[in-house]
Amino acid sequence: xxSKSRRSLLLGxxxxxxxxxxxxxxxxxxxxxxxxxxxxxxRFDLANPDSLPTSGAAESRxxxxxxCVPESVSLGHRDHSRKWLDRRHGQ
Amino acid sequence: xxxxxxxxxxxxxxSIFISANDPVAxxxxxxxxxxxxxxxxxxxxxxxxxxxxxxxxxxxxxxxxALRNADAHTNLAVAAISDCCGQEPVAVRVELFGADGSLMxxxxxxxxxxxxxxxxxxxxxxxxxxxxxxxxDGVIRVTKLSGNGGLWGxxxxxxxxxxxxxxxxxxx
Numbered sequence: 491x492x493s494k495s496r497r498s499l500l501l502g503x504x505x506x507x508x509x510x511x512x513x514x515x516x517x518x519x520x521x522x523x524x525x526x527x528x529x530x531x532x533r534f535d536l537a538n539p540d541s542l543p544t545s546g547a548a549e550s551r552x553x554x555x556x557x558c559v560p561e562s563v564s565l566g567h568r569d570h571s572r573k574w575l576d577r578r579h580g581q
Numbered sequence: 582x583x584x585x586x587x588x589x590x591x592x593x594x595x596s597i598f599i600s601a602n603d604p605v606a607x608x609x610x611x612x613x614x615x616x617x618x619x620x621x622x623x624x625x626x627x628x629x630x631x632x633x634x635x636x637x638x639x640x641x642x643x644x645x646x647a648l649r650n651a652d653a654h655t656n657l658a659v660a661a662i663s664d665c666c667g668q669e670p671v672a673v674r675v676e677l678f679g680a681d682g683s684l685m686x687x688x689x690x691x692x693x694x695x696x697x698x699x700x701x702x703x704x705x706x707x708x709x710x711x712x713x714x715x716x717x718d719g720v721i722r723v724t725k726l727s728g729n730g731g732l733w734g735x736x737x738x739x740x741x742x743x744x745x746x747x748x749x750x751x752x753x
Contacts, residue, residue, distance in 0.1 A: 518600040518631040521612045522701060522734045523658030525594040529618035532626070536599070536608040 594703040596660045596668045598631070622743040627735060629753045635664045638731040640724065642750025647677060647719035649708035652741040657707040659723055659750075660692070660699075663730030670699045671728030677711050680718040686711030689726065701734070723750060 524532040601607050610628040615621075647655045661671035676687040688711050692699045708716050725732055736748045 517607065518598045519607055519610045519628050520631050520634060520662055520733070521597045521599070521610065521626050521628050522660045522662075523594060523624075523626050523703070523737075524597045524612055524614065525701075527592055527594055527703070529616055530614050531617055532597075532612060532614050534597070534599070535611040535613075 594658055594701040596662060596701060598667060599628075619743065622745070624737045624745045625747055627747065627749055627753075629733065631662065631664065633753050634662045634731055634733050637733075637751060637753065639751050640732065642723040642732050642734060644721040644723075644736040644748050644750045645718075646738060646746065646748055647708060647716055647721045647736065648738050649706065649713060649716050649719075653739060654706040655708060655721070655736050655738040657702075657704045657721060657723070657734065657736050659702045659732060659734035661725065661728050661730035662733050665729075668699055668701075669728050669730035671702075671730065671732075672726045673702060673732070674724045674726055675704070675707065675711065676722045676724070677708055677713055677716065678720045678722065679716060685716060685719065686713045707736075721750075 521534075524534075526532065597612075599608060599610055607630070612626040612628055614624040614626060616623065642659070644657070649655065657675065659671075659673060661669040663669050670691070670693045672689060672691040672693075674687060674689050677685045679685050686708070690702050690704065692702045694700060704710050707721060708719070721736060723732060723734070732750070734750060736750075738746045738748075740746075
Protein backbone atom coordinates (compact mmCIF):
# COMPACT_ATOMS: atom_id res chain seq x y z
CA UNK A 491 0.00 0.00 0.00
CA UNK A 492 1.40 3.37 -1.01
CA SER A 493 1.56 6.33 1.35
CA LYS A 494 -1.10 8.04 -0.77
CA SER A 495 -3.54 5.11 -0.48
CA ARG A 496 -2.81 4.78 3.25
CA ARG A 497 -3.64 8.45 3.67
CA SER A 498 -6.87 8.02 1.70
CA LEU A 499 -7.83 5.04 3.84
CA LEU A 500 -7.09 6.96 7.03
CA LEU A 501 -9.14 9.96 5.89
CA GLY A 502 -12.00 7.64 4.97
CA UNK A 503 -11.94 6.01 8.39
CA UNK A 504 -11.94 9.39 10.13
CA UNK A 505 -14.87 10.58 8.02
CA UNK A 506 -16.77 7.36 8.73
CA UNK A 507 -16.22 7.63 12.46
CA UNK A 508 -17.37 11.25 12.38
CA UNK A 509 -20.63 10.25 10.69
CA UNK A 510 -21.23 7.39 13.10
CA UNK A 511 -20.44 9.61 16.08
CA UNK A 512 -22.77 12.36 14.95
CA UNK A 513 -25.80 10.12 14.43
CA UNK A 514 -25.19 8.20 17.64
CA UNK A 515 -24.92 11.24 19.87
CA UNK A 516 -28.16 12.61 18.38
CA UNK A 517 -30.20 9.63 19.58
CA UNK A 518 -32.93 10.07 22.17
CA UNK A 519 -36.00 8.36 23.56
CA UNK A 520 -39.23 9.70 22.07
CA UNK A 521 -42.68 9.58 23.66
CA UNK A 522 -45.63 10.78 21.56
CA UNK A 523 -48.93 11.65 23.23
CA UNK A 524 -47.51 13.09 26.45
CA UNK A 525 -48.56 16.29 28.15
CA UNK A 526 -51.43 17.74 30.10
CA UNK A 527 -55.07 17.80 29.08
CA UNK A 528 -57.95 18.36 31.49
CA UNK A 529 -57.48 16.09 34.48
CA UNK A 530 -54.87 14.05 32.61
CA UNK A 531 -51.17 14.53 33.27
CA UNK A 532 -48.06 12.61 32.24
CA ARG A 533 -45.54 11.01 34.52
CA PHE A 534 -42.13 9.79 33.42
CA ASP A 535 -40.14 7.24 35.37
CA LEU A 536 -36.52 6.88 34.36
CA ALA A 537 -33.85 4.36 35.13
CA ASN A 538 -30.22 4.25 34.13
CA PRO A 539 -29.81 1.07 32.06
CA ASP A 540 -26.30 0.38 33.29
CA SER A 541 -26.16 1.23 36.95
CA LEU A 542 -28.30 1.59 40.00
CA PRO A 543 -29.38 3.67 41.80
CA THR A 544 -29.47 6.50 39.23
CA SER A 545 -33.15 6.90 38.51
CA GLY A 546 -35.81 9.55 38.71
CA ALA A 547 -39.26 10.70 37.82
CA ALA A 548 -40.88 13.74 36.29
CA GLU A 549 -44.46 14.85 36.13
CA SER A 550 -45.97 17.41 33.83
CA ARG A 551 -47.83 19.29 36.52
CA UNK A 552 -45.25 19.44 39.25
CA UNK A 553 -41.79 20.83 39.82
CA UNK A 554 -40.38 17.38 40.35
CA UNK A 555 -38.46 17.33 37.09
CA UNK A 556 -35.56 19.40 38.36
CA UNK A 557 -35.52 17.51 41.65
CA CYS A 558 -35.66 13.97 40.46
CA VAL A 559 -34.44 13.54 36.90
CA PRO A 560 -30.83 12.39 36.90
CA GLU A 561 -28.50 15.26 36.08
CA SER A 562 -27.15 13.42 33.08
CA VAL A 563 -30.61 13.32 31.48
CA SER A 564 -32.48 15.96 29.49
CA LEU A 565 -36.23 15.84 29.10
CA GLY A 566 -38.21 18.23 26.99
CA HIS A 567 -39.73 19.32 23.75
CA ARG A 568 -37.80 20.17 20.60
CA ASP A 569 -38.82 22.98 18.32
CA HIS A 570 -38.60 22.99 14.56
CA SER A 571 -34.98 24.18 14.54
CA ARG A 572 -34.01 21.22 16.71
CA LYS A 573 -33.02 23.40 19.62
CA TRP A 574 -34.28 22.27 22.98
CA LEU A 575 -36.91 24.75 24.10
CA ASP A 576 -35.76 24.12 27.64
CA ARG A 577 -33.26 21.55 28.75
CA ARG A 578 -33.32 20.92 32.43
CA HIS A 579 -30.02 19.08 32.57
CA GLY A 580 -27.07 18.18 30.42
CA GLN A 581 -26.88 21.47 28.56
CA UNK B 582 -50.61 26.00 36.70
CA UNK B 583 -48.21 25.82 33.80
CA UNK B 584 -46.90 22.53 32.57
CA UNK B 585 -43.45 21.74 33.87
CA UNK B 586 -42.55 19.57 30.95
CA UNK B 587 -40.04 21.92 29.30
CA UNK B 588 -41.35 23.78 26.31
CA UNK B 589 -44.90 22.49 26.46
CA UNK B 590 -47.91 24.69 27.03
CA UNK B 591 -50.66 24.15 29.50
CA UNK B 592 -53.33 21.90 27.98
CA UNK B 593 -51.24 20.42 25.20
CA UNK B 594 -50.30 16.98 23.93
CA UNK B 595 -46.74 16.77 22.72
CA SER B 596 -43.79 14.65 21.76
CA ILE B 597 -41.25 14.50 24.56
CA PHE B 598 -37.57 13.81 23.82
CA ILE B 599 -35.37 12.33 26.52
CA SER B 600 -31.63 12.32 25.94
CA ALA B 601 -28.55 11.72 28.02
CA ASN B 602 -25.09 13.21 28.27
CA ASP B 603 -23.81 9.74 27.57
CA PRO B 604 -25.74 8.66 24.47
CA VAL B 605 -24.69 5.06 25.03
CA ALA B 606 -26.72 5.06 28.23
CA UNK B 607 -30.10 6.44 27.24
CA UNK B 608 -32.40 6.01 30.24
CA UNK B 609 -35.04 3.31 30.30
CA UNK B 610 -38.32 5.23 30.20
CA UNK B 611 -41.78 4.43 31.50
CA UNK B 612 -44.34 7.04 30.54
CA UNK B 613 -47.89 7.09 31.89
CA UNK B 614 -50.72 9.52 31.28
CA UNK B 615 -52.64 9.59 34.55
CA UNK B 616 -56.17 10.74 35.27
CA UNK B 617 -55.81 12.78 38.44
CA UNK B 618 -59.60 12.91 38.76
CA UNK B 619 -59.91 9.13 38.70
CA UNK B 620 -56.76 7.38 39.90
CA UNK B 621 -55.36 4.89 39.15
CA UNK B 622 -56.81 5.22 35.63
CA UNK B 623 -53.91 5.71 33.25
CA UNK B 624 -52.49 5.10 29.80
CA UNK B 625 -49.06 3.57 29.23
CA UNK B 626 -47.32 5.36 26.36
CA UNK B 627 -44.70 3.52 24.29
CA UNK B 628 -41.16 4.92 24.45
CA UNK B 629 -39.11 4.41 21.28
CA UNK B 630 -35.60 5.38 20.23
CA UNK B 631 -35.42 8.34 17.87
CA UNK B 632 -33.01 6.39 15.65
CA UNK B 633 -35.63 3.63 15.31
CA UNK B 634 -38.31 6.10 14.22
CA UNK B 635 -35.90 7.72 11.76
CA UNK B 636 -35.10 4.35 10.22
CA UNK B 637 -38.82 3.46 9.97
CA UNK B 638 -39.56 6.81 8.24
CA UNK B 639 -43.25 5.87 8.20
CA UNK B 640 -45.63 7.70 5.86
CA UNK B 641 -48.56 5.44 6.80
CA UNK B 642 -49.59 4.04 10.18
CA UNK B 643 -52.26 1.37 10.64
CA UNK B 644 -53.81 0.93 14.08
CA UNK B 645 -55.87 -2.18 14.86
CA UNK B 646 -58.82 -2.60 17.24
CA ALA B 647 -60.58 0.72 16.81
CA LEU B 648 -63.72 0.74 18.91
CA ARG B 649 -66.71 2.98 19.50
CA ASN B 650 -69.91 2.15 21.31
CA ALA B 651 -72.01 3.65 24.06
CA ASP B 652 -69.40 2.85 26.69
CA ALA B 653 -66.00 2.86 25.01
CA HIS B 654 -64.03 4.86 22.46
CA THR B 655 -60.60 5.07 20.83
CA ASN B 656 -58.33 8.14 20.91
CA LEU B 657 -55.52 8.87 18.44
CA ALA B 658 -52.22 10.76 18.97
CA VAL B 659 -49.89 11.27 15.99
CA ALA B 660 -46.73 13.28 15.34
CA ALA B 661 -44.12 13.60 12.61
CA ILE B 662 -40.62 13.06 14.01
CA SER B 663 -37.41 13.96 12.20
CA ASP B 664 -33.75 13.60 13.03
CA CYS B 665 -32.95 17.15 12.03
CA CYS B 666 -35.79 19.08 13.60
CA GLY B 667 -37.58 17.17 16.35
CA GLN B 668 -41.33 17.46 15.93
CA GLU B 669 -42.49 18.68 12.51
CA PRO B 670 -45.60 20.44 11.20
CA VAL B 671 -47.62 17.85 9.31
CA ALA B 672 -50.98 17.26 7.67
CA VAL B 673 -52.51 13.79 7.67
CA ARG B 674 -55.56 11.99 6.37
CA VAL B 675 -57.22 9.73 8.92
CA GLU B 676 -59.46 6.92 7.65
CA LEU B 677 -61.51 4.47 9.68
CA PHE B 678 -62.22 1.06 8.16
CA GLY B 679 -64.71 -1.46 9.49
CA ALA B 680 -63.83 -5.06 10.25
CA ASP B 681 -64.97 -5.97 6.71
CA GLY B 682 -62.57 -3.45 5.17
CA SER B 683 -65.19 -0.90 4.22
CA LEU B 684 -64.35 2.78 4.63
CA MET B 685 -66.60 4.19 7.36
CA UNK B 686 -65.24 7.73 7.62
CA UNK B 687 -62.26 9.97 6.94
CA UNK B 688 -60.93 13.43 7.68
CA UNK B 689 -57.87 15.67 7.29
CA UNK B 690 -56.03 17.09 10.28
CA UNK B 691 -52.93 19.19 10.99
CA UNK B 692 -50.81 20.03 14.00
CA UNK B 693 -49.85 23.50 12.84
CA UNK B 694 -49.99 26.08 15.61
CA UNK B 695 -49.87 29.68 14.30
CA UNK B 696 -46.78 31.32 15.76
CA UNK B 697 -45.91 28.33 17.92
CA UNK B 698 -44.16 25.01 17.91
CA UNK B 699 -46.24 22.15 16.50
CA UNK B 700 -48.01 19.88 18.93
CA UNK B 701 -49.26 16.33 18.47
CA UNK B 702 -52.40 15.75 16.49
CA UNK B 703 -54.59 14.46 19.30
CA UNK B 704 -58.08 13.30 18.39
CA UNK B 705 -60.25 12.11 21.26
CA UNK B 706 -62.96 9.64 20.21
CA UNK B 707 -61.63 9.53 16.66
CA UNK B 708 -64.59 7.51 15.33
CA UNK B 709 -67.00 10.11 16.66
CA UNK B 710 -64.95 12.89 15.08
CA UNK B 711 -65.20 11.07 11.73
CA UNK B 712 -68.98 10.80 12.08
CA UNK B 713 -69.05 7.08 12.85
CA UNK B 714 -71.67 6.08 15.41
CA UNK B 715 -70.38 2.60 16.20
CA UNK B 716 -67.44 0.40 15.18
CA UNK B 717 -65.85 -2.77 16.51
CA ASP B 718 -62.50 -4.24 15.47
CA GLY B 719 -61.98 -1.34 13.10
CA VAL B 720 -58.67 -0.21 11.59
CA ILE B 721 -57.46 3.38 11.66
CA ARG B 722 -55.14 4.34 8.81
CA VAL B 723 -53.12 7.57 9.06
CA THR B 724 -51.47 8.81 5.87
CA LYS B 725 -49.07 11.75 5.72
CA LEU B 726 -50.22 14.32 3.18
CA SER B 727 -47.52 16.96 3.69
CA GLY B 728 -44.61 17.78 5.97
CA ASN B 729 -41.25 16.29 6.83
CA GLY B 730 -40.42 13.48 9.22
CA GLY B 731 -41.73 10.00 9.84
CA LEU B 732 -45.11 9.41 11.43
CA TRP B 733 -45.37 7.93 14.89
CA GLY B 734 -48.12 7.71 17.46
CA UNK B 735 -50.55 5.47 19.23
CA UNK B 736 -54.22 4.79 19.77
CA UNK B 737 -55.66 4.36 23.24
CA UNK B 738 -59.01 2.66 23.73
CA UNK B 739 -60.73 3.54 26.99
CA UNK B 740 -63.19 1.00 28.41
CA UNK B 741 -65.96 1.67 30.92
CA UNK B 742 -64.06 -0.20 33.63
CA UNK B 743 -61.32 2.42 33.33
CA UNK B 744 -58.89 0.01 31.69
CA UNK B 745 -57.07 1.19 28.59
CA UNK B 746 -55.43 -0.65 25.70
CA UNK B 747 -52.74 1.00 23.59
CA UNK B 748 -51.75 0.17 20.01
CA UNK B 749 -48.93 1.51 17.86
CA UNK B 750 -49.33 1.96 14.13
CA UNK B 751 -46.25 0.07 13.02
CA UNK B 752 -43.84 -2.40 14.59
CA UNK B 753 -40.77 -0.47 15.83
